[in-house]
Amino acid sequence: MHATIRWIRADLRTRPGQAVLSVSVVAGVVTALILATTMLAGAMDPWKSVFARSNGAHVWIHARAGTDLSSLPDMSGVTGVSGPFQTAVATAVREGQRAPLELRAMGSALPQVGRPVVAKGRWLDPSRPDGVVLERTLARTLRAEVGDSLNVRGLDGRRHDLPVIGIADASDQGPYPSVTPGIAWTLPGVLNSVEPGTASTELLVGLKLSDPSASAFFVQHVVTVLGGDHVDRVSTWQQVRASMETDSRLLGLLMGMFGVVALIAAALAIGNATGGRILSLLQDIALLKALGFTPAQIRRMLLLEQTCLGLAGVVAGSVLGSILTASSLSQRLFGSVTGVATAPLSFGRLALIAIATLLAVVVATLLPAWRGSRVSPTSTVTAEPPSGRLSRFARVALLVRLPPALVLGARDAFTRRMRAAMTIGGLAIPMVMVTIALGCWSTLDNFENHPEQIGLAGALVAHPVGLVPYEASAVIAADQDVTAVYPEVQMDALLPGQTRTIQARALGTSKQPYPFPVREGRMYAKPGEAVAGQGLLDLLHVHVGDRVRLTIGGAPVIVHIVGRTIEPSLSGEVLSFGMDTLDQAVRTTPTPSYRIVLRQGASVDTARRRLLRESEDRLDIQAAQNPAQRLFVVRVVVFGLVIVLALICVANLLTAASVGLRDHMRDIVVLRAMGLTPRQVTTTLVSGTSVLALIAVIAGIGGGLVMSTRLIDLQGRTSGIGAGIGRAPTVLELVVAAVVALALAALMAFMLARKATSIDVREVSRF
Structure with a gap:
C-alpha cells in the first residue's frame, strides 16, 4: 500500500x-x-x-352571502375549521398598475387553521384599523412593501388609501398572477367600507380533514x-400545490x-x-x-x-x-x-x-x-497504435484526393476504436442537450414574438370603470391601432360530480370567436360549443367531441367540446365558449371586460396610454400576462448549464487531443522523414481530432433535433398547456453551435500539436 x-x-x-x-x-x-x-x-x-x-x-369553499355554513364543522371527517370570513372583490392600483383583489375580513387574532404566515411587518392590528396585509406574490407584483400606501377601489369605484402593514404567505391559493385574484387581508370595518353592499360579498370557509386524500x-x-x-367556487390542497x-x-x-x-x-x-x-x-x-x-x-x-x-x-x-x-x-x-x-x-x-x-x-x-x-x-x-488497414473514412479521403495530411489524420482518428467512440460520445451527448436547450430558447422566443400562437392575440385587457359596456366597446374600437375587440366574462364553474371548480370563460361570440390557437378539432361556431385546454381534458378524462355538464352561476350547462387550444393559464384547466352560450345559461351576465387585438407592429404601451386618454381614465387597461415573462429565469439556467456542458466538452476534447498526441508521438519522426513540413504534421494531428468532433456534432445535432420539439411538447402536454408549442432551433443557431464546437475541437488539438512539432526529434525516444 x-x-x-x-x-x-x-x-x-x-x-x-x-x-x-x-x-x-x-x-x-x-x-x-x-x-x-x-x-x-x-x-x-x-x-x-x-x-x-x-x-x-x-x-x-366560497359560498354566496347568507348561506348557512353552521353544519360544516359537524360533518364527518372534519377536524378543524377556518372562518367563515367575509370576502369582497376589489381592485388595487399602484404606480399605474392595477390588480384584482379578494379582500378577506379577518380579526386581529390569527385562526388556528389556515392562518396566514406573516413574512414581513405585522398582522392586522386594531391600532391601525385601516391597515392591510398583502399576500407575498401580489406584493411583489405591485412592488409594494411594508409602509407603502395602496389605492383600493370597490365595485363603486370609490378610492380608499390603505397602508400596507404586513406581507404574508398563504397556503390556500397559488402565486399571483398565475392565479387571480390576489389576496389582501383586512379588518371587517375596512371591507365594509370598500364594499358596503352585502349582496356583493361572499363567505369563505376552510376545512381541515382527517383524510386529505378524500378531499374531492x-x-x-x-x-x-x-x-x-x-x-360559487371550491378548491383543494391538491389544486393549490x-x-x-x-x-x-x-x-x-x-x-x-x-x-x-x-x-x-x-x-x-x-x-x-x-x-x-x-x-x-x-x-x-x-x-x-x-x-x-x-x-x-x-x-x-x-x-x-x-x-x-x-x-x-x-x-x-x-x-x-x-x-x-x-x-x-x-x-x-x-x-x-x-x-x-x-x-x-x-x-x-x-x-x-x-x-x-x-x-x-x-x-x-x-x-x-x-x-x-x-x-x-x-x-x-512504447505506446504505438495497433497496425491495421485504412479506415473507410480514410479510404474515402483518398478517393476524393484530399491532401495527404488530412488522409493520415482521418486514418489516425479511428486507430483506437474505443477511444474514438468515447470521444464521439463525450461530445455528441452534450450537443444533443445543447440542441434541446436551443429548442427551449426558440420556444420562449416564439412565446414573446408570436403571443397569438399561445392564446394571447389580445395584447391588452380593458375593464370598464364608469363606462357602460357599449360605450367602452365603442371607445376601444375607435382607436387607430385596434383591429378587433372581444368581450370577455370569466366565471367559476363546478365540474361534473361537483368536486371542484374550473374557470369558464366566455370570450367573443360564436359568430365572431376569439382567435384561439386550435391544435385539435375546430373553433366553436354556435351556442353550446366550447374549446378546452389540455389540462381540462385530462382532468375530466374526456376528448374533443365529448359533451360535458357544468354548473355555472348555479345553473346547469351542457357544452360540446369541439376543439383543444393552447392554454398557458391555470395549468390548462380552462373552458372557453362564446358570450351567446353564457347568455343562454345564466340569467344575469356580469359586466364584461374586453380583449383588445392590436394591428401588427403597434406599440402596446403607446396604445394603452392613448386608450386611457381617450376614455378619460374610465377604462382599466393592462397588458396581457405572457408566460414567457415569468419564465425568463429559464434562459439564465439554460445558459449556465450550457456553459457547464461546454466545459465538459472542452475537457473531453483536451483529453482526446492529448491522448492522440502521445499515441502518435513517434509518428512525428516518421512524418518528418517522409518530407511533411511542421504545418502538415500539425494538420495531420488536428484533423484526427476534428474528424471525431465533426461526427459527434452531426450526430448530436441530429439527435437533438429529433428529441427537442417532442420533449417540449411532452412537457406542454403534461403541464396542461398542450402539445404544439415546441419550436426547433433556427438554422443560424445550429450553425453557430456547430461552428463553436468544431472550433473548440480544432483549437484544443492545434495547441497541443504546435507544442508537439516544436519538440526535438531526439526527445521523442523518451516516450
Missing part, C-alpha cells in the same frame, strides 16, 4: 494538468446536480413549508349539503435533465481521460509488473487514484453548489419562480448526489483499469 500511494503521488506531481482537469469535470457535474435538485425540491418544499406553518386547510369526495358532499346554487409547482417543475425537470446528461458526458470524459492516462503509463505499468505488482494491485492502484480525484471533485462541487444555492442571486432566481425562498438541500440529498457522482467515476474507470492491468511486463514500452 505504501508503494501504491508513493506511485500515485509521483504520477499526480508529474501530470498535474490532467489531475486538475479530472477534478474540474467532476466538480462541475456535482454543482449542476445540486442546482437541479434544489429547484426540484423548491417545486414542492415552499408549499409544504407554508402549509405546515399555517396548519393549512384541505378544502376551501368531501367537496362533492359539501356541495350537496349546501346546494349547488349556494357554492399543483399551481405552485407548475413553473418550478418545468425549470426543475430541465435542470435535472441537464444534470443527468452532464453526468453521462462526464463519465465518458473521465473514462477517456483514464484510458489515455493508462495508455501513457503502459511503460510504468509494465515496469511495476516486472517489479512484482499483480494485476489486481494495478487495478486497485488505478481505481484508487481516479477515485481520489473524483472525491476531490465531489467535495469541491458540493462546496460550490452549496454556496451558489445559498447566495442571494440564486434565491432571487428561484424565488422568481417559486414565490418564496428555496431552502438549502438536506444532508441526505447532498450525500446522494455525491455518492451517485463518485459511483459514475468508479464505473468509468473500471474498463480502462482492467485493460491496464493486462499489460504484460515484457510488452513493448
Whole structure:
C-alpha cells in the first residue's frame, strides 16, 4: 500500500494538468446536480413549508352571502375549521398598475387553521384599523412593501388609501398572477367600507380533514349539503400545490435533465481521460509488473487514484453548489419562480448526489483499469497504435484526393476504436442537450414574438370603470391601432360530480370567436360549443367531441367540446365558449371586460396610454400576462448549464487531443522523414481530432433535433398547456453551435500539436 500511494503521488506531481482537469469535470457535474435538485425540491418544499406553518386547510369553499355554513364543522371527517370570513372583490392600483383583489375580513387574532404566515411587518392590528396585509406574490407584483400606501377601489369605484402593514404567505391559493385574484387581508370595518353592499360579498370557509386524500369526495358532499346554487367556487390542497409547482417543475425537470446528461458526458470524459492516462503509463505499468505488482494491485492502484480525484471533485462541487444555492442571486432566481425562498438541500440529498457522482467515476474507470492491468511486463514500452488497414473514412479521403495530411489524420482518428467512440460520445451527448436547450430558447422566443400562437392575440385587457359596456366597446374600437375587440366574462364553474371548480370563460361570440390557437378539432361556431385546454381534458378524462355538464352561476350547462387550444393559464384547466352560450345559461351576465387585438407592429404601451386618454381614465387597461415573462429565469439556467456542458466538452476534447498526441508521438519522426513540413504534421494531428468532433456534432445535432420539439411538447402536454408549442432551433443557431464546437475541437488539438512539432526529434525516444 505504501508503494501504491508513493506511485500515485509521483504520477499526480508529474501530470498535474490532467489531475486538475479530472477534478474540474467532476466538480462541475456535482454543482449542476445540486442546482437541479434544489429547484426540484423548491417545486414542492415552499408549499409544504407554508402549509405546515399555517396548519393549512384541505378544502376551501366560497359560498354566496347568507348561506348557512353552521353544519360544516359537524360533518364527518372534519377536524378543524377556518372562518367563515367575509370576502369582497376589489381592485388595487399602484404606480399605474392595477390588480384584482379578494379582500378577506379577518380579526386581529390569527385562526388556528389556515392562518396566514406573516413574512414581513405585522398582522392586522386594531391600532391601525385601516391597515392591510398583502399576500407575498401580489406584493411583489405591485412592488409594494411594508409602509407603502395602496389605492383600493370597490365595485363603486370609490378610492380608499390603505397602508400596507404586513406581507404574508398563504397556503390556500397559488402565486399571483398565475392565479387571480390576489389576496389582501383586512379588518371587517375596512371591507365594509370598500364594499358596503352585502349582496356583493361572499363567505369563505376552510376545512381541515382527517383524510386529505378524500378531499374531492368531501367537496362533492359539501356541495350537496349546501346546494349547488349556494357554492360559487371550491378548491383543494391538491389544486393549490399543483399551481405552485407548475413553473418550478418545468425549470426543475430541465435542470435535472441537464444534470443527468452532464453526468453521462462526464463519465465518458473521465473514462477517456483514464484510458489515455493508462495508455501513457503502459511503460510504468509494465515496469511495476516486472517489479512484482499483480494485476489486481494495478487495478486497485488505478481505481484508487481516479477515485481520489473524483472525491476531490465531489467535495469541491458540493462546496460550490452549496454556496451558489445559498447566495442571494440564486434565491432571487428561484424565488422568481417559486414565490418564496428555496431552502438549502438536506444532508441526505447532498450525500446522494455525491455518492451517485463518485459511483459514475468508479464505473468509468473500471474498463480502462482492467485493460491496464493486462499489460504484460515484457510488452513493448512504447505506446504505438495497433497496425491495421485504412479506415473507410480514410479510404474515402483518398478517393476524393484530399491532401495527404488530412488522409493520415482521418486514418489516425479511428486507430483506437474505443477511444474514438468515447470521444464521439463525450461530445455528441452534450450537443444533443445543447440542441434541446436551443429548442427551449426558440420556444420562449416564439412565446414573446408570436403571443397569438399561445392564446394571447389580445395584447391588452380593458375593464370598464364608469363606462357602460357599449360605450367602452365603442371607445376601444375607435382607436387607430385596434383591429378587433372581444368581450370577455370569466366565471367559476363546478365540474361534473361537483368536486371542484374550473374557470369558464366566455370570450367573443360564436359568430365572431376569439382567435384561439386550435391544435385539435375546430373553433366553436354556435351556442353550446366550447374549446378546452389540455389540462381540462385530462382532468375530466374526456376528448374533443365529448359533451360535458357544468354548473355555472348555479345553473346547469351542457357544452360540446369541439376543439383543444393552447392554454398557458391555470395549468390548462380552462373552458372557453362564446358570450351567446353564457347568455343562454345564466340569467344575469356580469359586466364584461374586453380583449383588445392590436394591428401588427403597434406599440402596446403607446396604445394603452392613448386608450386611457381617450376614455378619460374610465377604462382599466393592462397588458396581457405572457408566460414567457415569468419564465425568463429559464434562459439564465439554460445558459449556465450550457456553459457547464461546454466545459465538459472542452475537457473531453483536451483529453482526446492529448491522448492522440502521445499515441502518435513517434509518428512525428516518421512524418518528418517522409518530407511533411511542421504545418502538415500539425494538420495531420488536428484533423484526427476534428474528424471525431465533426461526427459527434452531426450526430448530436441530429439527435437533438429529433428529441427537442417532442420533449417540449411532452412537457406542454403534461403541464396542461398542450402539445404544439415546441419550436426547433433556427438554422443560424445550429450553425453557430456547430461552428463553436468544431472550433473548440480544432483549437484544443492545434495547441497541443504546435507544442508537439516544436519538440526535438531526439526527445521523442523518451516516450
